Amino acid sequence: MTRIAIVEGDGIGHEVIPVAQNVLELLHPEYEYFPVDVGYHRWEQTGCPCADRDIAELKTADAILFGAITTPPMKDYQSVVLRLRKALDLYANLRPVKGDGFDIMIVRENTEGLYSGIEEIGADRATTLRVVTRMGTERIVRSAIRLAHQRNGRLTIGHKANVLKSDVLFRDICLAEAKAVGISCNDKFIDALALDILQHPASYDVVVTTNIFGDILSDVASYLVGGLGLVPSANIGDRYALFEPVHGSAPDIAGRNIANPIAALRSAGLLLAYCGDARGSERIEAAVQEVLAVGIKTRDLGGSAGTREFGEAVLRMLRQTNRST
Ligand code: NAD
Ligand code: IPM
Ligand code: MN
Secondary structure, three states: OOEEEEEEEOOOHHHHHHHHHHHHHHHOOOOEEEEOOOOHHHHHHHOOOOOHHHHHHHOOOOEEEEEEOOOOOOOOOOOHHHHHHHHOOOOEEEEEEEEOOEEEEEEEEOOOEOOOOOEEEOOOOEEEOOEOOHHHHHHHHHHHHHHHHHOOOEEEEEEOOOOOHHHHHHHHHHHHHHHHHOOEEEEEEHHHHHHHHHHOHHHOOEEEEOHHHHHHHHHHHHHHHOOHHHOEEEEEOOOOEEEEEOOOOOOOOOOOOOOOOHHHHHHHHHHHHHOOOHHHHHHHHHHHHHHHHOOOOOHHHOOOOOHHHHHHHHHHHHHHHHHHO
16 A cells, blocks of 8 residues: 655745645555654654654655655754755755746755765854765766656756866766766856856756755746746655655745645645656646646635635635546
């Protein structure tokens, strides 16, 4: 039986994940869904945001649906999101940004780079080591190339090799891998890329980049489709997979039923495709599009529907198409 771990996390995770879970339960009542409670709120209650046994439990799932977790900028607090990505070795962070006339897949290296965790902070000086390895780069660029083959076959490498030696290695390995398989490939400095992707989104297909550049680029690119409420992500490794919106816990709007649940719904769609139900994933996307087309929208898109109301409209749409197919 397919087992799905549900992590709401913090903030708007408690609002958008139930919407996505309802849709999964409608499409797959035969799956087992089980909650795992990790997050900043757990740290506040117990001093531990995520225990080893939580990670062990998450590892028993076939896939994880994840909301968002508050990561406060505190010296001694370890981000749960980063811990999970490392513990489950979820090295490929796929962030699709798809709109009218463009279809971009940002492939973010998810385990090293500036997120190496090798750092120290003193009173007057702090350092973070940016680690790029051949193994880490080869596996991410191979994932990107596989995706490019399934799509339009174009790869762009985003880097800052003009300044960073670590990115000289990253760029050169990516270029060599692309050449070896004969895929169409170009490379760009990440700062110029961040502007160009907004100006010419149609000229991009798969973009592969290092950890923090992919983090920033995906928030930037979300502008093309209406903001952070719309962009999902898949964190994939060789054994485990976790699906989450690109956005965070949004404390500024949490608890008000105004968050856009589309990123969470699309993350559930990516989860279904990973679990072998590509049709279910398409049905979620079609239902979201139809609900938007009849003018039901959350506040970030200029509408007045609440998170729950949008979710109910998607469920109604899915039930209708259930009857008519
Ligand atoms: P954020 O993504 O939570 O919010 C940025 C802005 O986008 C806010 O104004 C917010 O209201 C808006 N927004 C985000 N999601 C939205 C949605 N679904 N609908 C409507 N508006 C939405 O980023 P932040 O404010 O920089 O970070 C808040 C917290 O979330 C921090 O603690 C951060 O570390 C954490 N975070 C977690 C994850 C994750 O768990 N994967 C990702 C990003 C940020
Ligand atoms: C994301 C987030 C995380 C990241 C934070 C919360 C650790 O911004 O998933 O995009 O930087 O990767
Ligand atoms: Mn981010």
